[in-house]
Amino acid sequence: MIRIAIVDDQELIRDGFRLILSSQPDLEVACQAADGRQFLDAVRRDPRIDVALVDIRMPVLDGLAATSALAALPHAPAVIVVTTFDDDAYVLDAIAAGARGFLLKRSSGRELIAAVRTVAAGGSILSPEVTAAVLARVRSGRPETLADVTAYGLTSRELEILTLLGAGLNNTEISQRLHLSMSSVKTHVSNVFAKTGSRDRVQAAILAIRAGLTVPG
Numbered sequence: 001m002i003r004i005a006i007v008d009d010q011e012l013i014r015d016g017f018r019l020i021l022s023s024q025p026d027l028e029v030a031c032q033a034a035d036g037r038q039f040l041d042a043v044r045r046d047p048r049i050d051v052a053l054v055d056i057r058m059p060v061l062d063g064l065a066a067t068s069a070l071a072a073l074p075h076a077p078a079v080i081v082v083t084t085f086d087d088d089a090y091v092l093d094a095i096a097a098g099a100r101g102f103l104l105k106r107s108s109g110r111e112l113i114a115a116v117r118t119v120a121a122g123g124s125i126l127s128p129e130v131t132a133a134v135l136a137r138v139r140s141g142r143p144e145t146l147a148d149v150t151a152y153g154l155t156s157r158e159l160e161i162l163t164l165l166g167a168g169l170n171n172t173e174i175s176q177r178l179h180l181s182m183s184s185v186k187t188h189v190s191n192v193f194a195k196t197g198s199r200d201r202v203q204a205a206i207l208a209i210r211a212g213l214t215v216p217g
Contacts, residue, residue: 002120003030005052005077007039007066009059013082013105017053020109027116035059036066040073047075050120053082053103053112056094068097078119095202101125124200149211152195159213161188165201166208167215 006017006029014032021027030049033039035058043049056063063081070076081094081102094102101124103115115125154162157178164174175185189201198204 001028002026002116003028003046003048003050004116005029005031005033005039005042005049005054007033007036007052007058007063008055008082009034009057010055013055017112020112021116023109024113027113036061036063036069039066040069043070043073043076049077051116052077052079053116054079054099055082064094064097067094067099071098080115080119080125095206100200101202124202149196149207149213154192154195158188158192158195161185162192162196162204162208163213163215165189165192165204166213168205 004021004027006014006021008014008017011034014034018029018032021029030046031042033042036054037060039052039054040061043052054063054067058066061069067079067081070079079094079099081099082105083102084105100119101115103112103125107115118125149159149162160178161174164177169177171182171185171189174180174189175182178185180188189204192198192204193200196204196207198207
């Protein structure tokens with residue numbers, strides 16, 4: 001059973017998420033919170049929360065501050081930042097604070113359920129749709145150059161993998177595009193993470209975009 005916290009100051013959003021998630025036999029909504037402080041208190045009381053859907057803009061303590069504060073707590077849940085395109089300036093900060101990915105509030109119920117299961121299994125969420133709106137902001141920050149990426153010692157295949165991660169492709173899509181087995185893709189992705197010091201797919205994608213790596217047309 002995957003136990004979930006829903007953190008949003010809008011009751012309608014919380015209720016909608018709860019109804020969708022509770023419809024699945026393997027998902028349980030463990031708690032709901034209207035702000036980041038309530039959320040942190042809930043995590044302290046219940047160390048068995050696996051995944052948290054966290055809004056960014058909330059009173060008392062916002063989602064970014066709450067996500068950062070989780071680092072000091074044992075058995076912290078994996079955070080999925082739930083955002084609108086208006087929040088995209090904050091999403092990268094949330095990922096840097098430890099979030100495992102981000103999801104649009106207007107995502108379908110199927111996407112919400114899949115995101116929770118993916119993160120609970122140790123994965124991360126990087127929707128190509130969100131990538132287009134959010135990660136473009138990376139280019140306005142301090143740029144990473146291709147020379148910097150080359151210094152990581154990636155093989156040509158690993159550089160291809162990093163480029164496709166930057167485009168938001170999942171392992172299945174990478175496997176199909178490069179005609180590789182899934183086991184080979186997983187090995188290459190793990191090598192990319194290890195060599196670049198990326199915690200997950202999100203950080204690797206940010207690196208790829210900063211370096212200007214683009215998928216050939």
